[in-house]
Amino acid sequence: MNIDWEVLQPIFWQSLWETLQMVVVTLVVGGFFGLVIGVLLYTTRGGGILANRWVYTVLNVLVNFVRPIPFIIFIVAIGPLTLGVIGTTIGTKAAIFALIIAASFGISRIVEQNLVAVDPGVVEAAQAMGAGPLRIITRVLLPEALGPLILGYTFVFIAVVDMTAVAGSVGGGGLGNFAIVYGYQRFNWVVTWIAVAAIIVLVQAAQFFGNWLAAKALNRR
Amino acid sequence: MAPIVEFIDVSKTYPVRGDTGAFEALSGITLAVEAGTISAVIGGSGAGKSTLVRMINALERPSSGRVLVEGADITTLRPKQVRELRTRIGMVFQQFNLLSSRTVYGNIGFALESAGVARAAHRDRIAELLHFVGLAEKAWAYPGELSGGQKQRVGIARALAANPRILLADEATSALDPQTTNDVLRLLKKVNEELGITVVVITHEMDVVRKIADRVAVLDRGRLIEEGSVYDIFAEPRTELTASFVATAMHNTPSVEDAAALSGSYPGRLVAVGVGDRRRIGAVLAEAVRATDVGFEFAYGGISALGGRSVGSLTLELTGPDAQVDAVIAALREHTSVAEL
Numbered sequence: 001m002n003i004d005w006e007v008l009q010p011i012f013w014q015s016l017w018e019t020l021q022m023v024v025v026t027l028v029v030g031g032f033f034g035l036v037i038g039v040l041l042y043t044t045r046g047g048g049i050l051a052n053r054w055v056y057t058v059l060n061v062l063v064n065f066v067r068p069i070p071f072i073i074f075i076v077a078i079g080p081l082t083l084g085v086i087g088t089t090i091g092t093k094a095a096i097f098a099l100i101i102a103a104s105f106g107i108s109r110i111v112e113q114n115l116v117a118v119d120p121g122v123v124e125a126a127q128a129m130g131a132g133p134l135r136i137i138t139r140v141l142l143p144e145a146l147g148p149l150i151l152g153y154t155f156v157f158i159a160v161v162d163m164t165a166v167a168g169s170v171g172g173g174g175l176g177n178f179a180i181v182y183g184y185q186r187f188n189w190v191v192t193w194i195a196v197a198a199i200i201v202l203v204q205a206a207q208f209f210g211n212w213l214a215a216k217a218l219n220r221r
Numbered sequence: 222m223a224p225i226v227e228f229i230d231v232s233k234t235y236p237v238r239g240d241t242g243a244f245e246a247l248s249g250i251t252l253a254v255e256a257g258t259i260s261a262v263i264g265g266s267g268a269g270k271s272t273l274v275r276m277i278n279a280l281e282r283p284s285s286g287r288v289l290v291e292g293a294d295i296t297t298l299r300p301k302q303v304r305e306l307r308t309r310i311g312m313v314f315q316q317f318n319l320l321s322s323r324t325v326y327g328n329i330g331f332a333l334e335s336a337g338v339a340r341a342a343h344r345d346r347i348a349e350l351l352h353f354v355g356l357a358e359k360a361w362a363y364p365g366e367l368s369g370g371q372k373q374r375v376g377i378a379r380a381l382a383a384n385p386r387i388l389l390a391d392e393a394t395s396a397l398d399p400q401t402t403n404d405v406l407r408l409l410k411k412v413n414e415e416l417g418i419t420v421v422v423i424t425h426e427m428d429v430v431r432k433i434a435d436r437v438a439v440l441d442r443g444r445l446i447e448e449g450s451v452y453d454i455f456a457e458p459r460t461e462l463t464a465s466f467v468a469t470a471m472h473n474t475p476s477v478e479d480a481a482a483l484s485g486s487y488p489g490r491l492v493a494v495g496v497g498d499r500r501r502i503g504a505v506l507a508e509a510v511r512a513t514d515v516g517f518e519f520a521y522g523g524i525s526a527l528g529g530r531s532v533g534s535l536t537l538e539l540t541g542p543d544a545q546v547d548a549v550i551a552a553l554r555e556h557t558s559v560a561e562l
Contacts, residue, residue, distance in 0.1 A: 125318035128278055128389075129379070130307035131335040139331065143322040217322075 008182060008191065015168075015178035016198055018092050022164045022174055023202075025096050027157055030103030034156075037063065037104060038111025039137055049123065049133045059108075066105040072166045074102055095172030099163055103156065110152040114145045147218035154210025158203050165199065175199055223292060224253035225387060225419050226277055231286035233272055233443075246272045247443045250286070254436075256386075259413050259420040261430040261451075263466060264440035270423045273440065274389055277421065278310040279303045291386065308336040311380025311418075315392035317372040319364040319379075325351070326360040329379050336383035350378040354408060370401035377408060381416070388412055390422045394429060406433050427470035431455065431527065439463050456497040456532045457558060473523035473534040480536075480562040487520050489540035492550060495558040496524050496533040502557060506537075509549040515541035536562065 037059060043049050044056040069077070075098040079089045086094050118141055126140045142149070168176020175195045183192030233247040247269045254260045262270040275281040276288045279295045288295045290306065298306060319328050329347045338346065351357045354374040364372055373393060380388055390409060394402040410433050413420045422434060430437045430451055437454050439447040439462065447454060447463045455471070458464040468474050474493050475483060484491060494502055509515045517537050524533030539546045553559050 119316075119318065121314055121316050121318040122320060124280065125312070125314060126331070126335065128280060128307055128310070128312040129332045129335040129383075130304040131331075132304055135335060139334070140320060144320060146322060 011182065012178060012194065012198075015173070015175045015195070019161070019164050019168075019174035019176075019199075019202070022092055022096050022099060022167065022172070023157065023160050026099040026103050026160050026164075027153070030100040030160075031107055031153060031156070033100070033104035034107025035111050037108035038115065039141070041108060041112040042115040042141070043133065043137065049127070049136055063105050063108055066102070067109065069102075071098075071102055071163050072170065074098065075167055075170060075172070090171040092173040095164065095167035095174070099160065099167060102163065103160055106159065107153070107156050110156060111149065114148040114152055115141055117148065118144045147214045150210055150214040150217055154207060154214070157206045157210070161199060161203055161206075224289075225256035225291055226254035226421070227287075227289040228252045228273070228276070229287045229289070231273070231276065231283045231288060233269070233276075233281065234284045245443055247283075250440075250445050252438055252445060252448060254419060254421060256419050257413075257417055258435045259410070259422065259433050261422045261424055261434035261437045262440060263424055263427060263430055263437055265425060267442070268440040269443040270425075270440050271391060274391065274421055274423050277387065277389060278307050278312060308383045309385050310387045310389060311377075311383070311385040312389040312391065313373065313376040313380050313393045315395045317364070317369075317376045317396075319372060319375055321364050324361050324363055325356065325367070325375050325378075328364070328375055329382050332379045332382035338383065346382065347378075350381055353381070354378045368401075369397050370404055373397065373401075373405050374408065377405075377412065381412065381418075385418060388418050388420045390420060392423055392425070395425070402429075403432070409433055427466040431470045439466065452527045452530055452532060455527055456495060471523060471525070471533065473521075474560075475521045475536055475562065479521065483520050483536070484562075487518065487538035489516075489518070489538040490546055491520060491536055491538055491562040492553075493522075493534050493536045493560045493562060494553055496522075496531065496535055497557065498530045498532075500557045502535075502553065505549070505552045505556060509545075509552070513541065513545045513549070515539060515545050515549050 040055065041059055041063070044052045044059070046053070066074070075095070078098055078101065082089050082094050082097050086097050088094050122140060122144060123136060126136045131140070164172065164174050165176030165179070168174045168178070169180050171177070175198055179192045179195035182188060183195060228250050231247055231250040232245065234243040234245050237244050250273060262274055264270045272281050276283055276295065277290055279298065282296060290310070293306070295303070295306065320331060323331065326347055329350055330343050333343050333346060347360065348357070351360055354377055356371060356374050356378070359367065359371060364375065367375065388409070393409070394405050397405060406429065409420055409422070412418050422429065424430060434451050436449065437451050438445055439454070439460070441462050446460050447458070454463060455467050458467050480491060496502060506517055510517070517539050520536045520538050522533065522535035524531050524535070526532070539549060550559055
């Protein structure tokens, strides 16, 4: 088995960079949309501070519709949409588009679940003090749920790394693509293992950082 | 002067899931709260007391009837006006409901923010409030580092932050031990006396009513069954439920078991006699002993004072010929309540 490191090394770094790009952009943009949808799911449900049956029902059905689709099928299925918006279905950009949509809906449930766990009495107290919905969301709900939310987003980070690898297998670039093209397809186990090792390091670092940050948020109380 | 809060024929019904009917949480409540008083709403769980009091700050809306707060009907207010109203009404909760992610300072600061108080004014106001509730040294503690009593003091400071006219206390002492309960009740009394704030207390404990309230309303399954001054309610409860609430705070009438046991050692007729000021029970008994063959003995009871007036109950054993005992009981009835055990 012949490995030409001279050739592979730059490709590896490029792939790692692509993975990081996909993960970070997805986490930031998808994280934001997921946060918004999650907050809406929580606040528009019956008895919520923005209770609105129509908005809740539409969002709830949408989230339930998208979430269970396996990502490898989802990324292919929304191909026409990706083509329309991005102009191609190949490469990092196209993958990021699909990643953001899938992550937004996934994250929204995690956000919603963590908000449900906030003591409703605290929300009632804020209402009794005359706080409006926006103030309650930004100054009460999100800060009160911060620790669990950080852990939720850490979980999402790792899920997104996994999704980028899937994206890589269908032309999305990144470490997944690297492992498939230079490892799997050339029967080169070592290259595959290098990709795996890089992903493990990435995930470990993220988990460690997330735990540390969440502990910091939770220790204050 | 017009009452600060008025409930006019207020009802609240909730639709029942999977049922064509509806659950009636409150029905036909008419009640006034005078400004400057401490008023209590007492009732068992599910009596509707929380629903009723939450209408004052529009956390609940009546299904029918009107709720007037300082003359304004809360059912006609727009959301912005509701928020403005709420900044003038403080509320404290059984579980304190403090923001766990903020310090004591931050918790009170949140109330000031919500009321639109300029940030520059926060520091002095928070220091003043913490001094008032006796927690000046805890400004930078998180709620998780405080005892229950301290948390409730923060809750009270927070509720007072925007200079409210009304303070609602929803079972404010029910999660506290007896000693802390007394401290917090004293603080609520101080809020009323020193700041002139009208306090509305929700409780299931008659002891709380006895210790701080001027007036009390008794709710039973959504109906107002009794309302009056605390003294009158304690001295002469008109319903069985109220009497049982009074008994829990006074411990001066024997339970059924006690009465059965007592009748072993007191063979005469046992009667529980209400004691209050100017009831002249001693005079009736003295006259009975002087003019008839009736004798008496004390078997059970207790008398305490409410607002400087004595109130209580004594269980007497009356001995002698039946007809004469009947006459003494009739004479007592002219002055007070008498229950034969």
